[in-house]
Amino acid sequence: MAVQKTDLSEWMENKTLPECMMYMLKNEILCDVTFLVGEDCKPIKAHRYMLCSRSQVFHTMFQGSMPDDINVPDLDENTFDLVLKYIYSDEIEITWENLSDVLYAADKYMLSRVKQKCSDLLKTTAHSSDAVVALSIAAQFHLEGLQRESLQFIENNTSACLASVHANNLSKECVEIIIQSDYLTCTETDICKFFLTWTDKCIETAHLERNPENLRSVVGNLLYLVRFPLVDKKYFSQFVSHTGILTLPEIVNVFRSHYGEKSDLFVEKTRVPLSKRVTHTFTRHATRRHGWTARGVDALSIESDKNIRINEVTIFGPTAEILSNLRSFEFEILNEKNIRIYSSSLNLPLEATTSKKYTFGPVLIEANKSHTLLLKDIKVKTYYGVKCKTSFTANSTTVTVKNSTMCTTGTNTEQGQFAGIFFIS
Template identity: 40%
Template sequence: MCDVTLRVGDERTPIKAHKYMLSSRSSVFHTMFEGSLPEKGDIIIPDVDKDTFRDILKYFYSDNITITNSNVQEMLYTADKYMLASVKIECETVLKKTAKSEHATKALQTGYQYHLLALQTDSLDYIEMNTKACLLSEHAISLSKDCLELILKSDYLDCTETDICQFVLKWGKHQCKLANLEPSGGNMREALGKILYLIRFPNVEMNFFSEAVAKSCLLTSDEIISIYQSHFGVTSKAFPSCLRAPVAIRQTYTINRYEQITGPMGTSGKQSLIFHSDKDIWLKGVVIFLPCIQPTFGGLHALGDYDELSDGYSNQLPYRYDQLTNYISVINICIRIMNDISEEKIHENQQTNYGPNTGHIWQMEFSKPVRIHSTRDYIIQMDDIGLQTYYGTECKEYVTDQQTGVTIKFKNSQVSGAGTDINQGPFAGFLFSV
């Protein structure tokens, strides 16, 4: 009882369907069949291959769809064409896995093309921390002018300005080739347009600038002279000279959320807290409270006493004796950071020593910074360590760092175990950069 035939792909493969199902699932098809000028006869769809369209048709009828790395680009194009929001979200989820790899520039281009803001953000975050490797990727040379501009605007790029300049020259020559133009300085300058002035030429190595840039005729004579003068203290009016500072070397600030320390505190289940920053920051680590162990005098700590204090977990932990007087143990800390749609941003496992002389808190620095955006809530979660710990009291619902002006607010998490909320708990503070 099909009432419409769709001719799909270059070969115009006939695929039959029901207008009602197509119209109910896509506003584009609804307008096509029920609008003021409804389509009659066969529908020609030349820009979607038959396999992709069959998968989309299956989604129309069953609400089931399978998206993989091999078909995600075609699926995304089709979902965008027919305004299928849920399919675009599924595609974005798959693409986010490539955003944090050598394919980050390709993911950035896709995110920009289809207005997938989260994918753009994840891709650019990865590029900022792995700039040189990403610019050497086979996909980087195919970046659009707009996406190249997004990268060059960043102050966080982890490479030299010479590396950036080398890539831009390579990109400019590629654009000339695509347009069947001679790769001259004038043509490359035309391809770059205003983004030429995002390159910080005063920071490019003098030898490379003289041999590769000055001789290419990419810049005017006055611009070239201004770059040479900048090496002798004269500020260039055309090009910025401030250094890009990668996240790894930016100053780290600490926000503490507690007024006093006490203990012991017994915990159960995962410890969790929601936080929100009023500015974009890079979260570099978390300050947590250590297990609560009392000093010993005149000999070894009695194992029975320690078992009582730690609820019997001591036999499961490696340990050593420090100068035959104090019991020192090793504990594993597992931290997760998730965004407001439960996407895991980092999963960090580290070990640290604790004992009577190791202090109350420990600064856990992450293996890589986590980008925290001011428009979203995030959840920090710590696995149950099975030990009684010190904890902070009189904690603040929000804390402002006086040096940066960053304010971080805290909210209770519904999945948190007993004892962790905005007033107290094991999370002593955060380490971050701006």
């Protein structure tokens, strides 16, 4: 785009920085890099300085000997323009029509705030019968929070979600995420029916002949996540056993399980929804004391030998009345990659109290993966625990806490904050 001759005062005086930057972009003023965008290699000019200031990918790219013309064949012109507008002005227009393309671009150039804006838009879908759509996009673009919320909705409303027109188009990864869950709210027969329908759709999409070899090739190890011994006996005998997806030894194995013989191929444990599970309480301290000051980060690592859901924590309370402007603090849970999977701003009680319980939506703690619990900036003196336990076992599940390198206070496995941890196994 050619530079328009105009009085400088029209675009420099009394203008905001984003307005000036956007003017320079649109009018190609002092641009020093050109992108050839889309299949048609549409030339779009920009400024290296601005790109480096907003994107780690561009910063790394321009540290090396990059040519002045850079090919971007995987984005269309409209999407690339939206990305540039965000980089220059901090504004972006995200709609349902451009959501997937914008997410792809945000992931490509590591624009975390854009990804978060997309995730926020998708949250309405995560809490509907089309939660499988949100799950699919979340898994594709590594939106952990959205994936957790959509999976939880699917677990609580499994029949409706698996009946969605979008369910049969799920990726193999997403189907695995769903059917490996112990918390689904439908029968195993319903899960089996969905699985077989999804398999047929995969065969059709791949233009493969429907035979036992191709069926098993498409599903792979997903086959063993379906709990065939729990499928309705009549349905299994009259339909499943004739589909060709199971081998003869596998069919015999399931039939034997119907008569009390334990299956060594398929899981026989009944799925139990969260609403019907018991909450277990891991009270850490043997005794408590007063006078703990934690101006920093209280942190503990937590690990379980089975998947659990944390749904409450108990935090030690203030030892005296406090001012309202000092009571707010942050609570976070990080996964094994130190990515935040839950966060909330909480308040201590204004009056003196030994402890307070905080309840939240169940957060998945994956088996044998270290997660971190954090409390940030409790600025007043509180009670604290001593002679604390490091592990707790309930319902054949063992939860262990360990010291965290993120802790900047004295909280550790023997003393400090986190009076109790409540979990569902």
